[in-house]
Amino acid sequence: MAAPQWPTTTTTASACIPDTARGTHVFTVAGYRLHKGIGVGNFIRSATFAVGGYDWCVCYYPDGFSAEYKDYVSVCVELQSKKSVVRALYDLKLTGLSSLIFSRPSSFPAFDSCKNEHFRGAYTFMRRGVLEASPRKYLQDDCLVIQCDVTVLLKKIPAVATTTAKTPHIEVPPSDLSNNLARLLEGKKGADLVINVSGETFYAHKIVLAMRSPVFKAELYGPMAMCDTEKQCIQIVDMQPAVFGAFLHFIYTDSLPDMEDLLDSHDKREVMRHLLVAADRYSMNMLKLMCEVILCKGLDAESVVATLALADQHRCSKLRDACIEYIKLFC
The missing domain is CATH 3.30.710.10 (Potassium Channel Kv1.1; Chain A)
Incomplete structure (x- = not known):
């Protein structure tokens, strides 16, 4: 008599996988207190870095991106490549002795240098009062260290269908x-x-x-x-x-x-x-x-x-x- 077998069901699936390029730039702003007071809307630009064949930089606004955000330090990502339209995801992190502070969009926004839409970022990145109230957490020797991770969406790979045989799932607990x-x-x-x-x-x-x-x-x-x-x-x-x-x-x-x-x-x-x-x-x-x-x-x-x-x-x-x-x- 043949041994009983688990019933088998067939499942098909497909995936469309975006082709992306990712890069990280660390921007150290020395002399935090010296840069305060340069004026709302004025910024300090990092060195240029390349991700996905495009040029980028980080812009730091000590007194806020605009009057609406004058109580905050603002941080933006700028597409510097001319006549370019790029969809890119960015993470902005302020690193220090405390946990990282994240600021990121929920989807891939478009950077368009043709329409003067080449700036994206966190206008309320961090309230200055919080930053200065705990300087040991975020300001190392009066320096801000901003990490910017950029992920550029390049193209899409055509969806490919696959067929798999589904067997009963047995979850093995982690080792104790x-x-x-x-x-x-x-x-x-x-x-x-x-x-x-x-x-x-x-x-x-x-x-x-x-x-x-x-x-x-x-x-x-x-x-x-x-x-x-x-x-x-x-x-x-x-x-x-x-x-x-x-x-x-x-x-x-x-x-x-x-x-x-x-x-x-x-x-x-x-x-x-x-x-x-x-x-x-x-x-x-x-x-x-x-x-x-x-x-x-x-x-x-x-x-x-x-x-x-x-x-x-x-x-x-x-x-x-x-x-x-x-x-x-x-x-």
């Missing part, structure tokens, strides 16, 4: 391995390792630590390892308990604990520095790289020299390059 390991760490069940860090005790599993770190593997299972007739106890010096707790969390979950509500930006930066040292000490390369990325994003004039010294000491080339570039631009 990291959650299970986090609960294993929190519950201490089966822990065979006691770790003392500056007077604070942590419980862990030797096999997990050895699997994640070659240094722990040599220490716990190498020739000099203790016999594990009972729980093995090790001491870790020159590390803060809070830093080791975050380090242990990463070992079990491949992620950092949420520190946003517990630490201010200065304390978080210090924890990242100590975590980078711990990652280097225990050959945890992914954690080391994550710390580099976080420290790169948090560079400021007060900390950049110390961060550069840390990068040199622990052979962090990406962090070192970021520090040097920051010093060149802002110090």
Whole structure:
């Protein structure tokens, strides 16, 4: 007797896929306060950049696009190619220590340099009062950094019909391995390792630590390892308990604990520095790289020299390059 089979249904579909070209330009406006007061409708133009075979630029209006928007800074995208009609989508983002601020149209508007319709943008990009009330969020050393992403619609590809056989859809849930390991760490069940860090005790599993770190593997299972007739106890010096707790969390979950509500930006930066040292000490390369990325994003004039010294000491080339570039631009 033949085995039963799932019933099969036939589905046809077609798609019309637009051909697009995308480019990004970052426009840094140095001296925000110096440019205030140049007058409503006056703007500062970025360098010209090309996307999709057309020339573009970003226009920044410190005192607003017109009298109607005098309480705002306005940002526009300008098509500079002469006698051209282009449909293009644009994203305008103000980057800083806070989240990005987005401004974008809902569809592809037409830029027409023949009809003097070559300007499109965000006339209410950001209210100046909000911008100046939180300068540390948006103004880095009195500089605005505006990112413009332009997507040009070039042409359309004819629709092509396809036929597919539809089978029952079974959705596989995402892996919960990291959650299970986090609960294993929190519950201490089966822990065979006691770790003392500056007077604070942590419980862990030797096999997990050895699997994640070659240094722990040599220490716990190498020739000099203790016999594990009972729980093995090790001491870790020159590390803060809070830093080791975050380090242990990463070992079990491949992620950092949420520190946003517990630490201010200065304390978080210090924890990242100590975590980078711990990652280097225990050959945890992914954690080391994550710390580099976080420290790169948090560079400021007060900390950049110390961060550069840390990068040199622990052979962090990406962090070192970021520090040097920051010093060149802002110090």
